[in-house]
Amino acid sequence: MAELIDLVLLGMLAITALRIIFLKDLFAVVMLFGIYSFLSALIFVNLDAVDVAFTEAAVGAGIATVLMLGTLALTGRKEKANSHTALLPLLVVIVTGAALIYGTLDMPPFGDPENPANQHVAPRYIEESPQEVGLPNxxxxxxxxxxxxxxxxxxxxxxxxxxxxxxxxxxxxxxxxxxxxxxxxxxxxxxxxxxxxxxxxxxxxxxxxxxxxxxxxxxxxxxxxxxxxxxxxxxxxxxxxxxxxxxxxxxxxxxxxxxxxxxxxxxxxxxxxxxxxxxxxxxxxxxxxxxxxxxxxxxxxxxxxxxxxxxxxxxxxxxxxxxxx
Amino acid sequence: MILETLSTILLISGAFFSLTGAIGLFKFPDFFTRVHAASVTDSIATILIISGLILRTDFDLVAIKLLFILVFLLLTSPTASHALAKSARHGGLLTLAEIRDTQNKDNG
Amino acid sequence: MLVLTATSVAILSVMALALARALKADTVYDRILGVNMVGTKTALFIAVMGFLGGRPDFLDIAIVYALINFIGMIAVLRFFEYTATDGEPGDKEQSS
Known part of the structure; x- marks a missing residue:
């Protein structure tokens, strides 16, 4: 169930991102960025990262929207037409993306308890912090x-x-x-x-x-x-x-x-x-x-x-x- | 048991009303009717779903938090819709009937 | 439990519809309407999800969502009243 909801949310996130790329009206882009933040915060909630979701909702969807609107009030609403060809940037993006994907091949499997990230200091925090600090969160x-x-x-x-x-x-x-x-x-x-x-x-x-x-x-x-x-x-x-x-x-x-x-x-x-x-x-x-x-x-x-x-x-x-x- | 049945009814009808609102967003002909569809169903769905959830708590802090969400959404959501509709009116958006009227005048 | 699942699926589909409205809107006001609806439904969705997963502390986040959504809406309206002088407000947007 949780995976299914994650997938639906990720799909909505991807569609929103694509739409943001092709929109020229910056005012609409800012609003869609708000939705984007809401959706990614929802994904954090679904992954049980409650504190991160809290911050993302408050800062990403709230304050960032307000500040970007403030910027738009100073600069104007329309994106400038781009006169450069898209060939070189496309090449750079493809090469970088390929390198990054190649890099992920070396990453340990997702969610494995044997991963280095889960072996380093996290077990100590989880086992000792109730005695040492004594906070529920x-x-x-x-x-x-x-x-x-x-x-x-x-x-x-x-x-x-x-x-x-x-x-x-x-x-x-x-x-x-x-x-x-x-x-x-x-x-x-x-x-x-x-x-x-x-x-x-x-x-x-x-x-x-x-x-x-x-x-x-x-x-x-x-x-x-x-x-x-x-x-x-x-x-x-x-x-x-x-x-x-x-x-x-x-x-x-x-x-x-x-x-x-x-x-x-x-x-x-x-x-x-x-x-x-x-x-x-x-x-x-x-x-x-x-x-x-x-x-x-x-x-x-x-x-x-x-x-x-x-x-x-x-x-x-x-x-x-x-x-x- | 009674509480759970009641909560089930509330949740299902809340889900139904929010779905109708979403369909109304697409089906209604002009902006003002769409605002109407969205905001009215928003309020009723919020009331129904949150009270359905309250019936599933032990009536402790969780219920109070849900009540807080309910009050907050009931205050803000209609206000936002009202301000939006007013802003649209102020910005010169016409209703469907008014558009027809002006077209008739132009033709006749 | 089945009821909660059904409710969350329903809210999720409402969110998807509202998102579609926000992505493809005739006027800018329709877009704002869609964004607002996504926001309020997200708050409800989190509340239902908290019950589904047995984590009622999710409710704090639902409160934040409701609050931030309102402030975002007001900011958008305020900005709109600023820039309403240049360009025709409420006219058809040119989308690519």
Missing amino acids: MVTSVLASYRAFDTLGETAVVFAAAIGVLSLLGLPKQSQATIESGLKSHLVLRVVAKLIIPLILVFALYVQFHGDYGPGGGFQAGVIAAAAIILYALVFGLPLATQVIQPKLLKILASMGVLIYAATGVAGLFFGGNFLDYNVLASDPVAGQHIGIIVIEFGIGVTVFAAILSIFYGFASQAERANIQ
Whole structure:
């Protein structure tokens, strides 16, 4: 049954991808990319990779769509006609594809428990993490404790991406809302958005602090909270949104999150352990692990929220400026 | 046992209504009737399927989460359809009857 | 269990039909309609799948789907109101 559903979903994925290649209307392409993300997240769900599916649905289908639409508002809707011949690219693609397929011939069989990937560190995580970390969601134990260095790097990457976008686009100045923008004529939408946004924020907090027990965690919670504010900005206009969450505050929050994460690591050093060693944070190692994971997940959440929202502010302010002129 | 039978009926009718909605997406003649087909069946199918699933839980946190999904979908889905139809109207899309009227005027 | 399987298959076929609508649409609004329908049906599909596999924590993901789908729809509409000035909105799309 699961294989059959996988196959159907993969088929739909392939058809969507083919359609995206041949469409010239970039607006339609962005929408189909949203569907593409939804379908691939469904495949992840079907493969039991719940945390990955969570991230793909929130980032790939939600934020990426919004940001690509923001880009389209700046650049225009139609793809430029291509005047080059397709012969050389076709050759390159065929050669690369053949090389990749040749490479897969050496890969171990799919899903075999004897595979190197399943023999290396995974058995240790599965057997030891209930005693060492004591969290029901093993993905969180691996991400936040065993691989805390990697995750610190990823958080820093998100932070760096936000800095990069902001240095190119710039944050909007916090202005008195002189120009009414937003979906002004959609009254029903405005009322429903007011009802929905608090629900989304509460759900983001649930995802943030329930990540130890179920799917979720800092990354997803940050994205969902940012999505709530983005919804507010879309419906009520950017000037009002910048009064609720000020761009200046976002700059501080983005760096605070990374600092909270790194400071937790340094705290480990002060208590006589290694960098990012949570065992020493409390008298009981497992309690120490719990404290460390909750604190760094909070740091991740704050950074991701601030980074994504400031990237959106950057795009939206440019789009709004282009719209006025 | 009664709950399971009830849940079965709810799930099957929910599946039936969502199928009719999908067929309506293709069969109806103009955009506004298609929105109507899609959004009305969307709501009824959501209500039926989610309540069918709630009857299969032990009425614990899972049921509350399902209820949350139900409320959320019932708020957002019709709103989205309404906003879309309004946007289409605003953008100058005509209903089938209006198109016929303008054609008649042109001819007559 | 058979009922759940039948329901999930039905929802999957609805998704396929809505996807076909989104891939091959007369107007851009029809495309948005199809995309929206895929989104809401995906949320239902995940909920049913969670029961089918005995993993009710899938429901969290169904919530995220419903939420993200709504935000995506609003973003698309907002963008459309921006760019409605250039080009005829709602006219036939040229698809290849």
